[in-house]
Amino acid sequence: MRKIMNNSSYDRITNFLEQGRQEKLFPCGYLEVLDKTTTIAQWSVGQIPDSQDEPTSQTRFDLASLTKVVATLPAILLFMEAGELTPQTTLGEKLPATRLTALAPITVNQLLTHTAGLPSHERFYEQTERDVLRAILAVPFNHQPGERVVYSDLGFMLLGKLVEELSGQSLNDFCQEKIFEPLGMKQTSFSPTGGVPTRVKGAPDDGNARFFKEALGHAGLFSTSEDLASYLRFWQRNFQNKKLYQEATTCQTKGQGDCRGWGWVKQTSSQSFFAEANLEAFGHTGYTGTSIFWDPKWQEGIVFLTYRVYNSTDARFVDYRKQLHRIIFEEFARDNKKA
Template sequence: MQKKIIYIILILSLYFNTSVAQNKTKKEILISNINQILENEIEQSNIPSAVILIKQGNKELYKNAFGYAYLNNFENKRLKKPEKTTVNHLYDIASLTKVVGTTTSIMLLADQGLLNINDPVSKYIKAFNTPEKSKITIRHLLTHTSGLMEWFPFYYYSSKRKDTYKIIDKLPLKYEIGSGRHYSDLGFILLGEIIEKVSKLPLDQFMELHIFKPLEMKHTMFNPLNNHSIENITATSHGNPYETRMVTDNTLGMKPDSLNPNQWNGWRKYTLKGEVNDGNAWHANEGVSGHAGLFSTVEDIQKLIDVLKNKGKSKNGQFISEKTLTEFLTQDKFKNGLGWVMNTNSAIIKNGPKGSFGHTGFTGTSIAVIPENNISIILLVNRQNMGLLESKSYYNLNPIREKIFKAVLKYSKSFD
C-alpha cells in the first residue's frame, strides 16, 4: 500500500513538473516572439521605442521597454546621446484619452445617476436644441454615430476650451444621425464639455479626483510639464507636420472649404516632449480635452484595465457597477461598444473571441483586452519621433499590433 502511494505521488509530481515546464516553454516562446517583433521594428528604424505590458489575471506575463524615448531631433537626425526608454516613461497616449479618461468618466457619472447615456445632448448643451441636432444623444457621441464631422482645425479660431465648445455648437452635421459609425474627435470633445457641466469641475480635475487618485494612477495626467516631479517623458512629433498637411493637402479630404491655411501660423517648430501632439488639444483646448491630451505609463493604464477585467472592481471595492460595465462593453449594430472598439476585424483585436475590446492612439499607443482569457496587452510606441515617411504619413503600426495580438491569443489559454 505504501509503495502504491509513493508511486502515485511520483507520477503526480512528474506530471506537475512536466506541465509547469511546458507552460514555461510556451511563455518563453511568447516572449521570444514579442521581442523579435519589436526589436526587428526598432532595428529597421520603423519605430524609436516601445513599452509593452501583457497581463493575465493577477500575473504580469511580460513587461519590457525597447529602444529610445527620444531618438531624433527637430531636423529628424539622430541625437548624439538618445534617451533610453524605460517602463516608467510617460507616453502621449493620444486617443486612448477617449477611453481611459472620457469614457470612464461617463461611466462613473452614469453610475451615480447624474446622467443617462440615452439623454439628448441638448439636455446639457442648449445650443444642440435645434431641428438638426436635437436627436443626438450621449450614446451617439460615445459610438461615433452622432453625424458630427471627424475633425476640424479649431486652433485657427480658438485658444480656449470654452470657445472651442461654442464652435462645435455652430458646425453643421456631416452625416445623418445614427446612420453609420464615423470616428469623430468632435464627439469626444463634447463629452468632455458634458462631464464639466454635470460635475461642475474642469475636465482634468474631475479625472484626477474620480479616476486617477482612487486607482492610484499617479503618473496619468494632462500637461505633464506642469508637474515638476515628472522627468521621464517620451518625445513625439517634430512640430505638427501631419496636421499641417491636413489643412493644406486637399486629397486628404479634411480641409474645410472656407479655410485659408495661411490665416494662422502658430505651428510648433520644435520636437514635442511633454506637450500633447494633437493640435486641437494643445492649441484650442489648453492641453486638456475629451479626445486627446493624457500622458500615462503602461502600469498606470493597467490599473484601469484590471478594473474592467474584474467586473468593475478595484482593490478598494466596486469602482464601476457591473451593470454599467456590461452596457458599455456590449456590441452595438456597428459591432462596437460605448467608447471602446469591439469589432474583431480591427487590427488590435483581430479575430479575437467575442467580448474582446480595445482602442488605439495616433501617436502609436494601443490597448487590447480579451475578457474570455482574462488577458490584456498595452503597447506604447512614440512612432512620430521617426518623422514622416516619404508618403507624408507616419509608420503604420497595425501590422505590429496584429502580430502581437495573434501571438498572445495563441498562447494565452495555456497560462494560469
C-alpha cells in the same frame, strides 16, 4: 490565455519588437502582457528620444485617442451610475450652450458609439475660434445622426465638455479625483511633463489638444504601462460585477456599418487589432502608437505603448500592431479557441 513564457516565446516577441524599431516604425516602446493580478511578461525596446534611457513601466507616453476610453468614458459612466445621465440623455438637456442648436437632440449613446453624425476630425488649430463648444457648433454634420458609425474626435470633445458641465470641474481635475487617484494611477494626467517627447516638445501631439490649451475628451492624456494595467484590471472587476460596464463593452451599433461599444473597439470592428481574441474582448488605439486590450473571458490584457509618429506616420504600423498581437496570442494562448 495559457501562460507559457519560455525562452523561445519571449525571444520571438523581442525580435519582432526590435524589427519594428529597426524599420523606424517607432524609436522606443514598452509592451506588457498582464492578467487580473500581475504582470505576466514585459518588454522594453529602443531608447527614449533625446535621452539614453530605455522605457520602463513608469515611462509616460502620449496616449492620443486612448484618452477617449481612459478618461472620458469612465467619467461619463460615473454620471450614469449616479443617475445623472442615461444613454438617451440629449446634449440639449444637460449642456446649455447646445440647447437651441442642431446638436441639442444628439444623445450620449450616439456620442459614445460614434454615431452622432459628426465628422471624424476638424483642424480647429488652423482656425481662430478658441472656445471649444463654439468651434464645434460651427461644424456641419457629416451625415444624419444615428445613421452609421463614423469615428469622431468631435463627439468625445463634446462628452468632455458634458463632464465639465455636470461636475463643475475641468476634465483633468474630475478624472484625477474620481478615476485616477482612486485607482492609484499616479502618473496619469493631461500634463506632458516628463513624458516621451512628442513632435512638439512639452505639448501633446494632437493639434487640437495643443491649440485649445485645455484638457479635452478626445486626446492629450499621458500615462504609463503600469497605470494602464491598473485601469484594465478596474474594467475586469466592473465587467464581472456591474451590468453598466458589460453594456459599455457590448456592440451597440448593429446595422450601422461597424461594431462599436461605448467608446471601445470590438473584436469584429473595422478598427480591431485583436481579431484572434474572444468575441467579448475590447480595446482601443491611439494615433501616437499606443493601444490597450482586454479579454474578459481570458481575464488577460495587453498594453503596448510607442511613439510611432516620431519618425513618420508610417501606415505600416497599423498592420505591425495587428501582427504583434497575433504573435502574442500564438505564444500565450495556444490552448484556447475563440468563443
